[in-house]
Amino acid sequence: MPSSCISVEKKKLKNPPLSLHYLGDRVLRQPAKRIAKVDDELRQLIREMLQTMYSKDGIGLAAPQVAVNKQLIVIDCEPDNAANPPLVLINPTIKQVSRDIVVAQEGCLSIPNVYIDVKRPEVVEVAYKDENGRPRTLKAGDLLARCIQHEMDHLNGVLFVDRVENSLTLNEELSKNGFSYQAVKPVA
Template identity: 75%
Template sequence: MTSEVLVEKKKLDNPPLEIHHLGDRVLRQPAKRINKVDAEIRDLVREMLQTMYSADGIGLAAPQVAVQKQLIVIDCEPDDPTNQPLILINPSVKHMGRDICVAQEGCLSIPGVYLDVKRPAAVEVSYKDEYGRPQKLTATGLLSRAIQHEMDHLNGVLFVDRVENGLALNQELAKYGFSAQAVKPVA
């Protein structure tokens, strides 16, 4: 079955949705489960993909566009037209790998800021696809990191909340005009 939500991977002058930035309250609100996967949800997926591609992103969570729903779109290969984006509805972590890796992350809600974040190297998630069918996926590498990063958004957590180097964090945020007060460190 081909996805109904395929969109051309291109930048739009006027993306359909507005991405909210660090400091905006909507980014801190927990997302709600989606009860029914229908045409309205698929329309939202399409608009999120168009917005993500327009912003040169590889992932976007619904709370970033002020929609408090448990919905994530990810495409780790935005330059490859044959690579299908991943749509995760109501994602849930089933297992995290024991190996921890550190890599640089950025976020469409904190443009310009890139900092090191520690995360499990592998993650197994269950979710529903754009048709409401249950799916399971074990991811490693960039995809694992993207899934964990976007799932954090569903809980009101931003990657800067996980940065351990406070000096680098404050310098980067200041450089791009963001307030360090907007960071809410996670334990």
């Protein structure tokens, strides 16, 4: 895992710097724009996204979830491990996916308390720029692969509920948590 030069304390803040947007909000459905330059302003946004993610007990956060229309993702599959640096992906693109498909439960900070099974490739290879603007490639499996795919969906205006095949369970879970099934846009 490439180390990050962005360091924030992995702790909950009473008032995280950014506000999350939730299922039904139009900003979550817009395709994010590529980032032209990696600078201190972008690194500050990365810090604020990490602080917001840790404050909300997340392991991944995409810029569109905080109403920033940029291809930027932060991930930390080990939020309780201070020694494990977060992963920052700028303008990520998936280069390859494994044929093996796995089903696992997913949740999303933009759809709190809803956890449903989603099918995804088990392994992905992703190309991206790090917080210093350097090109990188990463091959990921398991939870990290799922997290990368989940967050990259956000950059295309897709939410994990759009990938849920069991619409009955989905409708029940969404209603129970105050979300409308009408906000779901199934992907083929």
